[in-house]
Amino acid sequence: MDEGTGTGHLDTALRQRVFDSIGFLLPKVLDRETGPVSDGTQLMRELGLRSATMLELLLELEEELEVQIDVEDIDQSDMSTVGQLADFVAGHATTDG
Amino acid sequence: MVPLGGGGLRPGHPGVMTAIEAVATYLPDQRVPIEDRIARLDLKPMQAKLFRRFLGLSEVRLDPDGTLLDLLLAGVARLGALRGREHQVSYVLYARTMPVVVPYPLNPLHELCRLRGLDHAVAFTVTHHACATGLLAIDIAGRLLAADGEPGALALVLTGEKTFTRDAQLVPGTSVFGEGAAACLVRADGDRNRLLAYATNTQGQFNGRLEDLPELSASYEEEYPDLLAGVILAAVAQAGLTLDEISLILPHNVNVVSWQRLSRRMGFPVGRVLLENVPVTGHVFSADSFLNYATAVERHRLRPGDRFLIAAAGLGATFSAMVFEH
Numbered sequence: 001m002d003e004g005t006g007t008g009h010l011d012t013a014l015r016q017r018v019f020d021s022i023g024f025l026l027p028k029v030l031d032r033e034t035g036p037v038s039d040g041t042q043l044m045r046e047l048g049l050r051s052a053t054m055l056e057l058l059l060e061l062e063e064e065l066e067v068q069i070d071v072e073d074i075d076q077s078d079m080s081t082v083g084q085l086a087d088f089v090a091g092h093a094t095t096d097g
Numbered sequence: 098m099v100p101l102g103g104g105g106l107r108p109g110h111p112g113v114m115t116a117i118e119a120v121a122t123y124l125p126d127q128r129v130p131i132e133d134r135i136a137r138l139d140l141k142p143m144q145a146k147l148f149r150r151f152l153g154l155s156e157v158r159l160d161p162d163g164t165l166l167d168l169l170l171a172g173v174a175r176l177g178a179l180r181g182r183e184h185q186v187s188y189v190l191y192a193r194t195m196p197v198v199v200p201y202p203l204n205p206l207h208e209l210c211r212l213r214g215l216d217h218a219v220a221f222t223v224t225h226h227a228c229a230t231g232l233l234a235i236d237i238a239g240r241l242l243a244a245d246g247e248p249g250a251l252a253l254v255l256t257g258e259k260t261f262t263r264d265a266q267l268v269p270g271t272s273v274f275g276e277g278a279a280a281c282l283v284r285a286d287g288d289r290n291r292l293l294a295y296a297t298n299t300q301g302q303f304n305g306r307l308e309d310l311p312e313l314s315a316s317y318e319e320e321y322p323d324l325l326a327g328v329i330l331a332a333v334a335q336a337g338l339t340l341d342e343i344s345l346i347l348p349h350n351v352n353v354v355s356w357q358r359l360s361r362r363m364g365f366p367v368g369r370v371l372l373e374n375v376p377v378t379g380h381v382f383s384a385d386s387f388l389n390y391a392t393a394v395e396r397h398r399l400r401p402g403d404r405f406l407i408a409a410a411g412l413g414a415t416f417s418a419m420v421f422e423h
Contacts, residue, residue, distance in 0.1 A: 048311065051318055052270020055151045059143060071151055072357060076322075 015090035017065060022082050025060045029053050039083030054079055058089070067093035115239025116287030117421070118251070119178035122391045123171040124277045124378060125160035131379075134273055138263060148273060153353025153372070157275030157379035159260065165198060166205040168257045172278030172384075173213055179253065179282060183213065188241055188252040189220040192234035194227050194382040194411065195258055195265055206255070215253070227411025228349050229297065231256050231383035232419050235283055236295050242285035252283040256384035268380075268412070269308055272351045275379035279387030293404070294335035294420040296328040303414035317414060321355075324416045326363050329408050332418035338404055343420070345398055346370045347389040349409035350380045371398065385409065399423045 019039070026034045026047065034047055043049045049057065058069055070092045078088035131154055135145040148154045160168065169191070173179065179186070191206045199205060210216045223234045231254070238252035257278025260266045267273050300320075307314040333340050346369060348356050353375050360367040371389045373396075381388055386407045393399045401423060408418040 044315070048315070050270065050311075050314060052147070055147050055270065056143060059146055059150065071354065073361075075358060075361065 010087065010090055014065075014093065015086055018061065018089045018093075019082065019086040021061055021064045022057070022086060025057060025064060029057045029060060037082045039081060039086070041082045043079060043082060043085060045080075049079075057085075061089055065093065067095055069093050113239055113243045113292075114286055114288075115235065115243070115292040116284055117235065117290035117292075117390075118282040118284050118287050119176060119289075120279060120281045120387050120390050120394075121172060121175035121177070122277065122279045122384070122388050123168070123175055123257070124158045124275075124381075124388075125163065125168075125171075127159050127161070128156050128377075129159050130156050131273060134266060138267060140267075140269075144270070147270065148352075151354055152272070153375050154273050154379055155376040157260075157273055158377075159276050163276075164205070165257075165259050166208055168259065168276060168278045169205060169209050169255050169280075170212065172255060172257055172280040173209065173253075176253075176280040176282065179251075179280070182251065183215055184217070185249055185251045186215055186218045186253050187245060187247065187250045188238055189215055189218045189255065190234040190238055190252060191220070191222045191255045192230040192383045193222055193224045193256075193258060194230060196224050198258060198261070209255070218253070225413070226297070226299070226415040226417065227413045228351075228380070228383055228385070229409040229411035229415045229417040231279075231386050232295065232407060232409060232417040233297065233415075234383075235281070235292065235419065236297075238283040239285055239292060242283065245285075248286065250285065254281040254283055255279070256281075256382065256387060258382040258384075264306070268351075271355075272380045275381050277378060277381040277384050277388060279384040279391075281387055289423075291422045292419060293338075293422055294332045295417070296331035296335060296419075297415060297417040298324060298328050298331075299413075299415045300324060301413070303412070307412065321410065321414075322359055322362055324414070325359060325408065325410050328416045328418040329363065329406060332406060332420045336404065336420040338420065340365055342404055343406050344369065344400075344403040344423075345393055345405040347386055347393060347405060347407045348372065350375045350378060350385040350389070351410070352380075383409075 023037045131148045132145040210220045226233045234254045260274050303317045403423045410416050
């Protein structure tokens with residue numbers, strides 16, 4: 001079953017789960033405490049994520065949420081803030097199996 | 098501004114008609130899954146998943162028992178167009194990503210020349226454009242031959258390196274190096290794969306081991322797409338073409354995702370970037386362009402008259418692109 005959309009419609013429940021998981025997983029990926037995050041928290045400029053750690057975060061999100069994220073279309077603009085990343089993941093996730 | 102390759106005679110100059118006459122490539126038989134490379138370097142298994150799943154790197158080829166000389170010789174041995182014409186070779190250029198590959202006084206290049214009847218040629222190593230050095234070597238070869246003006250003279254450009262240290266095995270979170278070699282015959286008066294343009298841009302502020310320098314690494318990542326797109330577009334413009342007239346881009350095999358993003362950014366169809374080798378060879382140092390050229394020819398991805406582009410980025414950092422007419 002498709003959990004993501006890719007058609008403009010965004011699953012708000014999934015988006016919330018993605019947002020919560022990002023906050024939970026960031027310290028693991030960065031190997032340090034990050035404190036609370038908001039939609040506007042800048043992943044690269046503020047938290048120091050690099051493209052490699054960003055991809056690691058996406059993998060962790062896949063495991064945590066038991067989804068597959070289609071990253072082919074991901075662009076820099078999808079990774080600037082926590083909110084943008086949550087939107088992208090919620091829009092490009094499909095359930096495993 | 099994008100400075101163009103070197104001073105003096107350049108592609109497009111009336112005296113320079115650099116052309117690639119023949120390319121031969123070699124890949125060792127042993128296929129090593131990315132997971133084995135990651136485990137050997139004591140990295141988290143998550144890294145292997147990241148490379149395979151997101152970066153499109155699955156395996157590399159290695160010859161653990163072979164020397165660098167063996168690797169380069171295997172490339173030259175496959176270059177049928179060289180056989181019987183060794184005496185026409187004026188220059189042998191070894192284009193290298195890594196500045197140091199063997200302890201002094203070993204010199205596999207000179208040993209190769211001795212073994213292949215090329216010891217009359219002027220042989221030297223070209224380096225410091227990292228993984229973009231192959232393009233620099235083609236440019237230098239063509240300009241040297243043009244300056245000599247000797248009819249029928251050839252230059253032999255060699256590429257291929259051993260994955261002998263950690264830094265020669267992996268760029269963390271970005272790429273995995275594999276072994277392989279290429280041998281390429283360049284001439285100054287041919288019409289096969291005629292060089293139309295060369296753009297190169299060295300940004301020395303990125304010199305340093307990025308793994309140890311997070312701020313430098315961040316700014317390199319940020320500027321990389323524009324710098325690479327910059328030389329690609331400069332080379333295309335210098336050739337008097339537009340990007341949609343380029344049939345195929347032969348990339349450096351750093352990973353799949355960065356080329357997908359760059360293609361989108363430039364509005365170039367990713368299907369016209371030859372990425373098929375990335376999963377099966379990894380990043381074969383400066384040999385990627387030649388390996389990808391050989392694949393393009395093998396798979397009939399280039400027709401006579403097609404304009405194709407070779408592009409590469411080298412850590413340090415140099416961004417280069419060349420346009421050819423097939």
